[in-house]
Amino acid sequence: MTNPFSLFSDLKHRIEAREARIATLGLGYVGLPLALSVHDAGFPVTGFDINEARVEAINAGERVISYFAPDRIAGAVATGRFAASAEMAELAEMDAILICVPTPLGGDLQPDLSAVRRAGETIAAHLRPGQLIVLESTVWPGATAGVLRPILEASGLKAGTHFFLAFSPEREDPGNESWSTRTIPKIVGADDAHSLELARSLYAAVVTQAVPVSSTATAEAVKLAENSFRTVNIALVNEMKLAFAKMGVDVWEVIEAAATKPFGYMPFWPGPGIGGDCIPVSPVYLAWAARQAGGALPLVETAARQNREMPAHVAARVAEAAGGDLQGKRVLILGIAYKRDIEDSRLSPALAALRLIEAAGARAEYHDPFFPEMPRTRDDPDLAGRRSVALTAEAV
Template identity: 45%
Template sequence: MKSFSPDIIHQVELLEKLHSRQAVIGIVGLGYVGLPLSLTYAEVGFQVLGLDIDQAKADAINQGQSYINHIDKTRVAQARQEKRLEATIDFSRAAEVDALILCVPTPLNQYREPDLSFIRATMSALLPYLRPGQILSLESTTYPGTTEEELRPLIQQRGFIVGQDIFLVYSPEREDPGNAHFNTAMIPKVMGGSTSACSEVGVALYEQAISEVVTVSSTRAAEMTKLLENIHRAVNIGLMNELKPLADRMGIDLYEVIRAAATKPFGFVPYYPGPGLGGHCIPIDPFYLTWKAREYGMHTRFIELAGEINSGMPSYVADKIMDALNKVGKPLNGSKVLILGIAYKKNVDDMRESPSVELMDLLQQKGADVAYSDPFFPNFPVMRRYNFDLQSVEISAESLKSFDVVVLATDHDTYDYDLIEASSSLLVDSRGRFASSAKITRA
C-alpha cells in the first residue's frame, strides 16, 4: 500500500472519497439554495445529510415533500426512496460528513451593513463537531475577505491547520429560482480556495455534481465575483429605472425602446425597469461591497447611486397610482387597491425583499384600503418588517371590478391578462405588460 506524508494524508483520503463518490455531503441551510444543491448531489449518487434549524423543513424532506414551489416534490421523494437524502436539526451529526457546504442567509441590518449573524451562529454550531479530513465551503453571498477573516480563524482556534486538516473554500451560489433553462447542475461553479490544497479539494467536491468548475486564485476573488455579477445587474436595472420616468414624461414607451435596442446583435444586453428590486441578491449584495470599500477609504458612488434609484421605485409607483386615481377624481385615501403579485419576481414563491410589499406598506400609510392577489401565497406570510393580515383575492371579473385601481406589481404567467385588462376599471402597470390606454397607466 502506498504511503503518504502526514501533511497530505487527509487531503489524499478526502480526494479519494470525493472522486469515488463515497463522501458524505453535508448541506447546511435547506432553503432556496441548499435544497436544490442537496438534490443535485443525491441525484449523482452521493449520500447527503441536510442540516437546518427549522424542524418543519427537515420533516418535509424526510417525508419526501418539497416546500419550495419550483422544486418538484418527486425529486425529493426519489432521493428519499433511494436513501440518498436525509435531513436533521441535530448539528452534532456534522461529524458524520466529509463536506460541509454552508448555504445560510446574509442579509443587511437596518443600517445597510452586512449581517453575518447567520454565518457566525452556524459556525458556532458546527465547530465542536469539525474533524480532520473535512472540506468546508461557504456559498453565502458576502464581502471579500469573509472566508479568511471570519471562518479561517475559527477553524484555527480548534487547532486545525487549514489546507492540511480542514480544507476551506468559497463558492458563491448562483441559483435563479423559477428559471427552467438552468438548474443547479448546469450553472458553472466559481470556486476559490484558502490554499492550493483547499482549491484542489474544492474542485473535486464540485466537479462531481456541477457541469463546470471555474477556479479563481483566492476566496476573496470568488467572493468578489459574486458581488460583481449582481452589481452588474443592479446598476443596469438602475439605469432602466432612471430612464423610465424620463421616457414617460417624453411620451415614449421605454419597453418598446428596449426591445428595439435588443435587436442589435452585439454590445447591448436588455434589462428592464420595474417597481423596485427584490430577492436575496440584487437589492443586498452591492451594499456588501460599498460597506467593505469604506475600510479602504473608498466610496463606490456609482453602485450607491444605482441602489438609491432602485430603492426609490416603490415610491414612484405609488405616485403613479395616485396620479391615475386623480385623473378619475378619486383620492388615494380610502380607495380600494388590489396589488397583483407579492413575490419578488414572477413565477416563484419567494417574497424576500419584495418591492410589492414595500409598495403595499406605502399605500396603506397613505390611507388606501390595500388587498393582494398572488397564486403562490394564499395567505400573507409573517414577515419581520411588515404585518398584513390578508388572504389572496381570487381574480374574477366581479372581484376586479370591486377595486378602484388594480396594480400589476409582479407579472406571474398564471394571471389571465385579458381578463385583468377587460375587468379592471383602472389599471396601473409597473411591468410593461399592457399597452397604455385611457384606463391603463404605465408606472
C-alpha cells in the same frame, strides 16, 4: 494527527469515488437544490437545518419548494442517499460541509453575517481533521478568511493543514427553467492549493463546469460583481423609463429595438424595483466592504438607492391614476412575490408599494396564487395572515 497530504489525498479519493459524505448547512432556496444536485451526482447527502419543521417536511418527501417537480424530494429520500437533519452532532460524520445560510441586511442597511457566524460555531464544535468546509452564502471579499476561518480555527484545527476551506458563491436562480444548479458553472476560490483542488473536484463532479479562481476573496468578489452589474443595469433602465416617459417615448419599444444590436448591448427591463435576498443585498455588501478598505463605489450605491426608491414611483403613479389622492381608495396589487412564479416575498418591491399605498390612506389588497395567505416573515411579520383576494368580478 494525520499529515496534511494524506488528509488531502484521502478526501480527494473519496470525492472521486463518490463516497464522500456531503452536507449542506441550510436547506433554503440555495441549500436544498444544491443538496439534491449533489445527491443526483451520486454522493450520499445530508441537509442540515435549524428549522425542525422544514427538516421533517423534507424527510416526509414533501415538495417544500413550489417549482420543484412533485416527486423531486420524495424521489431523493427514497434512494436512501438523501436525508435532512437538525442533529448538528452528525456534522462530524461528514466529509464536506457546504454552508448555505442567509446573509441579509441588518436594520441599518449593514451586512448581517450572524447566521454565518452561528453556522461556523456549530461546525467548529464538531470539526475533525480532513473535512472540507465551503461557504456558499453571499459575503464580502475577505469574509471567508477574516470571519469564518478564525471561528473554525478556534477549534484548534488549522485551515489548509488540518481541514480545508473554500468559498463557492451560489448562483441559484429560483424558478429558472433554462438553468439549474447542475448546469450553472460554479466559481471556486480557496487560499491554499489543497483546499482549492478538493473544492474544485467536488463541484466538478456535481455541476457541468467548476471555474477555479486564485483566492476566497476573488470568488467572493465575483458574486458581488455579478449582482452589482444587475443592480446598476436595472437602475439604469428604470431611470430611462422615467425620463423617456416625460419625453413621450415608450421605453419598451426602445429596449426591444436596441436588443437587436448583436454586440455591446444587453437588454434589462423596467419594473417596480428589485427584491429577493440577493440583488438588493449584494451591492450593499460590496459598497460597505469597499468603504472599509478605503475605496468607494458611488455608482453602485446610487443604483441600489434608486432601485429602493422604485416602489415610491409605483405608489405615486397609482395616486395619480386615482385622481391625486389615495385616501379611502381600494387598490388591488397583482403579485406580491419578488418575482414571478415563486413563493418568496423577501424584500419584495410589491410589499414596499403596498405599505406606501396604505400609508397614503388607501386599503391595499393583493392577489397572488403563491400566497393564499401571507406567512410570518422576518421583514414583514405584521402582514402575516393577510389573504389573497380572488379575481372575481366583484373584487376587481
